[in-house]
Amino acid sequence: MDDGTSQVESIVGAGWSGGIDAALADRATAALEAGSVLRLPLPFVLEPGETRIVRDHVLAGHRKNVSLGPRAQNVKGAVEDAGLRRVLASACGRYQRQTAELAQRLFPAYLAALEIGRTSFRPAEVAGRVQQSPRKDDTRLHIDAFPATPVHGRRVLRFFTNVNPDGVARHWQVGEPFEQLAATFLPRVPRYSMAVALALAALRVTKSVRSEYDHCMRHIHDIMKCDTAYQRAAARQDVHFAAGETWIVFSDQVVHAVLSGRCMFEQTIYLPVTAQRFPVRSPLRVLERLTGRALA
Numbered sequence: 484m485d486d487g488t489s490q491v492e493s494i495v496g497a498g499w500s501g502g503i504d505a506a507l508a509d510r511a512t513a514a515l516e517a518g519s520v521l522r523l524p525l526p527f528v529l530e531p532g533e534t535r536i537v538r539d540h541v542l543a544g545h546r547k548n549v550s551l552g553p554r555a556q557n558v559k560g561a562v563e564d565a566g567l568r569r570v571l572a573s574a575c576g577r578y579q580r581q582t583a584e585l586a587q588r589l590f591p592a593y594l595a596a597l598e599i600g601r602t603s604f605r606p607a608e609v610a611g612r613v614q615q616s617p618r619k620d621d622t623r624l625h626i627d628a629f630p631a632t633p634v635h636g637r638r639v640l641r642f643f644t645n646v647n648p649d650g651v652a653r654h655w656q657v658g659e660p661f662e663q664l665a666a667t668f669l670p671r672v673p674r675y676s677m678a679v680a681l682a683l684a685a686l687r688v689t690k691s692v693r694s695e696y697d698h699c700m701r702h703i704h705d706i707m708k709c710d711t712a713y714q715r716a717a718a719r720q721d722v723h724f725a726a727g728e729t730w731i732v733f734s735d736q737v738v739h740a741v742l743s744g745r746c747m748f749e750q751t752i753y754l755p756v757t758a759q760r761f762p763v764r765s766p767l768r769v770l771e772r773l774t775g776r777a778l779a
């Protein structure tokens with residue numbers, strides 16, 4: 484990593500269906516686990532009845548996205564319009580199925596271990612969005628660590644597809660490798676308290692009891708976003724994902740910022756660290772090496 488940032492790996496020859504060459508799958512899995520962003524020329528095509536979702540006003544209130552749970556029939560975050568909600572659920576459901584199938588074929592080693600999470604459609608423009616808090620500002624470099632949904636060490640594998648109707652790219656920046664980031668910020672993470680973790684779960688601030696791993700990841704996320712000097716000076720690479728491109732990352736590992744773009748689908752998939760080819764590269768194992776103890 485010459486410039487101190489994560490790499491972008493072009494993956495050509497993997498579609499939503501059909502066979503994938505074993506050598507390509509091998510290269511994709513190795514690059515993904517090494518902390519690269521996989522970039523695929525792979526559009527998600529809306530059906531004729533669905534195109535209104537990229538043109539019409541679809542978001543309720545101040546919501547940033549519409550989402551569909553893995554077993555849900557109905558979307559969350561959309562305006563009260565039954566017809567529109569049906570169309571959103573249909574498009575999100577199809578994106579969920581297609582990305583799940585692609586994950587199984589592109590990463591065959593993970594096949595039995597993949598756990599499908601939420602799907603989201605993100606129609607709103609990122610640039611110029613008013614942020615109440617730097618912690619919520621995804622235009623700052625960060626890793627994904629969910630405040631309310633502990634993962635207990637599982638990997639966060641995310642698929643994204645730009646469906647911008649005007650052909651405008653989504654502008655990302657990718658930053659330094661996770662090992663470097665962790666070495667900088669882990670010493671600044673406050674001590675973990677099981678009592679606090681139990682209280683957060685009892686108060687339903689978190690959906691389950693936050694593990695020490697989740698505690699470390701969430702604090703690294705917050706501290707790096709609030710560190711103005713880091714945000715100004717950290718090494719980064721600009722990446723523009725064209726409309727019609729799909730990209731795949733372990734977003735708990737790849738330092739990233741989203742600067743602009745509108746209309747994107749996203750699928751979250753969870754993966755146990757033990758299903759990885761090189762678990763030693765996971766954030767869980769990196770943080771455990773640095774702390775010298777089990778964290779999840």
Ligand SMILES: [Fe+2]
Pocket residue numbers: 621625626627734739
């Ligand atoms: Fe993110």
